[in-house]
Amino acid sequence: MSGGLVALLDDVAALARIAAASVDDIAAGAAKAGAKAAGVVIDDAAVTPQYVSGADPSRELPMIKRIFWGSLRNKLLIILPALLLISAFIPVVIPFILMLGGTYLCYEGAEKVWHKFFGHHEDKEAPAVERGPDAESKVVKGAITTDFILSCEIMVISMNEVGDASIWVRAVILVVVAIAITILVYGAVGLIVKMDDIGLHLAKKESAGSQRLGGLLVKGMPAVLAAITLVGTVAMLWVGGHIMLVGASDLGWHAPYDLVHALEHPVAGIAVVGGFLGWLVNTLCSAVVGLAWGLVVMAILHPLMKVLPFGKKKDRHETGDAGAASAGERPQKPDTDPAG
Numbered sequence: 001m002s003g004g005l006v007a008l009l010d011d012v013a014a015l016a017r018i019a020a021a022s023v024d025d026i027a028a029g030a031a032k033a034g035a036k037a038a039g040v041v042i043d044d045a046a047v048t049p050q051y052v053s054g055a056d057p058s059r060e061l062p063m064i065k066r067i068f069w070g071s072l073r074n075k076l077l078i079i080l081p082a083l084l085l086i087s088a089f090i091p092v093v094i095p096f097i098l099m100l101g102g103t104y105l106c107y108e109g110a111e112k113v114w115h116k117f118f119g120h121h122e123d124k125e126a127p128a129v130e131r132g133p134d135a136e137s138k139v140v141k142g143a144i145t146t147d148f149i150l151s152c153e154i155m156v157i158s159m160n161e162v163g164d165a166s167i168w169v170r171a172v173i174l175v176v177v178a179i180a181i182t183i184l185v186y187g188a189v190g191l192i193v194k195m196d197d198i199g200l201h202l203a204k205k206e207s208a209g210s211q212r213l214g215g216l217l218v219k220g221m222p223a224v225l226a227a228i229t230l231v232g233t234v235a236m237l238w239v240g241g242h243i244m245l246v247g248a249s250d251l252g253w254h255a256p257y258d259l260v261h262a263l264e265h266p267v268a269g270i271a272v273v274g275g276f277l278g279w280l281v282n283t284l285c286s287a288v289v290g291l292a293w294g295l296v297v298m299a300i301l302h303p304l305m306k307v308l309p310f311g312k313k314k315d316r317h318e319t320g321d322a323g324a325a326s327a328g329e330r331p332q333k334p335d336t337d338p339a340g
Contacts, residue, residue: 060193063140068186070144071151075178079148079155083174087159088167095247098160101153102243102290103297109236110294112229154181157239192228196221238283241290260285 086093158177162170199217202210249257260282268278 059136061190063136063143064186064190064193066140067143067147068182070140071147071186072178072182074144074148075151075155075182076175079152080171080174080178083155083159084167084171087163087170091163094156094160094163095250098156098243099247101156102240102247103293104149105153105236105240106244106290106294107297107301108294109233109240110291110298112233112236113291114295114298151178157243192221192225195224234287237287237290237294239286239290241286241288241293242282244293245286245289256289 086097155174155178158174159170162173165173196218199214199221202214203218205211205214245257245260248254263285264278264281267281268274270277
């Protein structure tokens with residue numbers, strides 16, 4: 001009897017060790033997958049605040065809440081099951097899906113760069129949120145659609161990083177990544193869009209220090225948003241270019257990635273900073289490749305978009321700020337001068 005109890009306790013202990021190891025594997029896998037998708041996450045966080053720009057302050061957080069739940073629903077109910085089925089039955093297509101997503105990131109990043117330097121800046125009309133609930137719903141739907149594309153890429157990158165794990169471990173890791181990244185992105189977005197309101201609140205206080213801090217927050221937010229947009233664009237080009245380099249190498253075209261490694265090698269051996277410098281060279285090369293590939297895709301797609309029926313631009317009253325936000329434009333908010 002005692003021997004049986006000891007054996008049972010040994011089995012329970014073994015199961016506990018396995019469970020603990022699985023938790024560690026899931027945590028490590030989620031961290032690895034989330035870190036690899038960080039570039040897309042940054043762009044997601046940079047794009048979303050533009051959708052609620054110009055909204056009445058009382059509508060900003062409700063709109064973000066709707067986008068948050070739409071994003072989480074897409075990740076958990078559509079993207080995750082689809083990726084698990086693909087990885088279980090036709091895993092050979094995952095690298096191609098990854099490269100397709102990388103091409104999209106390169107295209108989006110290159111288009112933002114192109115419009116920044118060569119685009120025509122049209123006069124902005126009133127934000128959609130000022131044209132009624134229907135227009136606001138269209139803006140939210142446009143934000144969820146853009147988020148769906150970025151979410152697909154986040155989840156595919158994450159899946160690719162934990163492809164050696166069992167399907168159940170992959171599923172749990174992707175659930176963790178989906179929830180954590182969505183909370184991170186939209187928590188940051190909520191903080192960003194309310195920062196000027198926080199600044200206005202501080203500026204009305206009697207304390208001189210609070211007033212100065214409030215004024216800095218209000219005046220500094222345009223620069224912060226511009227910096228986030230810049231980082232997001234660079235991140236798209238870097239991640240997209242890196243995906244294309246690795247994908248091309250995996251498909252047998254090794255020369256581009258070998259060249260990047262050759263450029264990394266001279267600086268990688270430098271004491272203390274060698275690892276960082278090697279990463280920096282790889283990142284810059286990936287961004288250049290991403291920009292070049294994105295411009296090629298633009299040169300092919302833009303003429304087609306002018307002749308294909310679904311490529312013709314809709315009236316701006318139909319698209320609202322969704323189109324402007326996805327293009328990296330930021331409509332003006334109402335005057336938030338603390339002195340006013």
